[in-house]
Amino acid sequence: MSRKKAVKGKGSSKSPKASPSSGRDGGRTGKGLAAAAAPSSGLVYPSRPSISNSGEFYDIAFKVMLVGDSGVGKTCLLVRFKDGAFLAGSFISTVGIDFRIWDTAGQERFRSVTHAYYRDAHALLLLYDVTNKASFDNIRAWLTEIHEYAQQDVVVMLLGNKADSTHDRAVKREEGEKLAKEFGVPFMETSAKSGLNVELAFTAVAKELKHRTMKEPDEPKFQLQEYVDQEMRTAGCCRS
Ligand SMILES: Nc1nc2c(ncn2[C@@H]2O[C@H](COP(=O)(O)OP(=O)(O)OP(=O)(O)O)[C@@H](O)[C@H]2O)c(=O)[nH]1
Numbered sequence: 511m512s513r514k515k516a517v518k519g520k521g522s523s524k525s526p527k528a529s530p531s532s533g534r535d536g537g538r539t540g541k542g543l544a545a546a547a548a549p550s551s552g553l554v555y556p557s558r559p560s561i562s563n564s565g566e567f568y569d570i571a572f573k574v575m576l577v578g579d580s581g582v583g584k585t586c587l588l589v590r591f592k593d594g595a596f597l598a599g600s601f602i603s604t605v606g607i608d609f610r611i612w613d614t615a616g617q618e619r620f621r622s623v624t625h626a627y628y629r630d631a632h633a634l635l636l637l638y639d640v641t642n643k644a645s646f647d648n649i650r651a652w653l654t655e656i657h658e659y660a661q662q663d664v665v666v667m668l669l670g671n672k673a674d675s676t677h678d679r680a681v682k683r684e685e686g687e688k689l690a691k692e693f694g695v696p697f698m699e700t701s702a703k704s705g706l707n708v709e710l711a712f713t714a715v716a717k718e719l720k721h722r723t724m725k726e727p728d729e730p731k732f733q734l735q736e737y738v739d740q741e742m743r744t745a746g747c748c749r750s
């Protein structure tokens with residue numbers, strides 16, 4: 511697995527619009543978004559390092575999707591990540607992995623379109639809004655949908671977004687933790703507004719995907735939730 515061969519200035523990145531759906535944001539797209547869908551296996555192993563839309567070389571591409579009710583902050587989270595942490599050059603840029611993130615529309619009327627894109631997703635960031643109880647209650651339905659349409663081994667992470675909105679909070683952190691435990695998925699609260707845990711959410715998923723692909727047979731499994739908890743402890747609970 512060779513490392514990334516060259517990196518152009520991140521600021522030069524201009525992702526084409528190829529979102530699987532278009533919500534209120536008109537289908538704004540994310541970092542390194544693929545112009546064409548990945549092959550059905552999902553994993554992209556170019557015979558030689560290929561160049562991504564952002565002008566970076568990579569050996570493997572992972573497809574990550576942001577899902578959840580309309581208005582929970584999917585697009586904002588992606589924009590925050592894309593314009594912040596990722597630009598600083600992180601874990602992802604050092605291992606030569608293209609991390610393609612697909613922003614989806616949460617509106618019901620686009621749901622059937624989104625389903626079609628679950629199949630080859632490697633990871634799903636499932637968001638609810640901590641100020642919107644209904645978006646939290648709908649998480650069960652989202653998880654059912656994910657089980658139905660996504661790959662069995664898809665990495666799912668539950669994110670309670672808008673954690674900055676302390677006055678309007680309608681869902682306690684403990685409730686999010688409990689639900690995540692029930693479904694055996696990692697969980698954290700985020701804020702696209704303040705940046706809380708945004709980088710951590712994406713890098714934790716990237717680490718899990720990288721580990722799965724590159725791990726030696728006798729290497730222990732990457733513990734995503736443990737990693738997240740450890741990182742939050744190290745950062746004194748609130749990363750931005
Ligand atoms: N306070 C606060 N507001 C947020 C946060 N993230 C998003 N918002 C606001 O929530 C609203 C919806 O955000 P979007 O990112 O467009 O939501 P979405 O999930 O992409 O919605 P759809 O595209 O319709 O599925 C916007 O008004 C944002 O400003 C956050 O972390 N904190």
Ligand SMILES: [Mg+2]
Pocket residue numbers: 533534535584585586613614615616
């Ligand atoms: Mg959106």
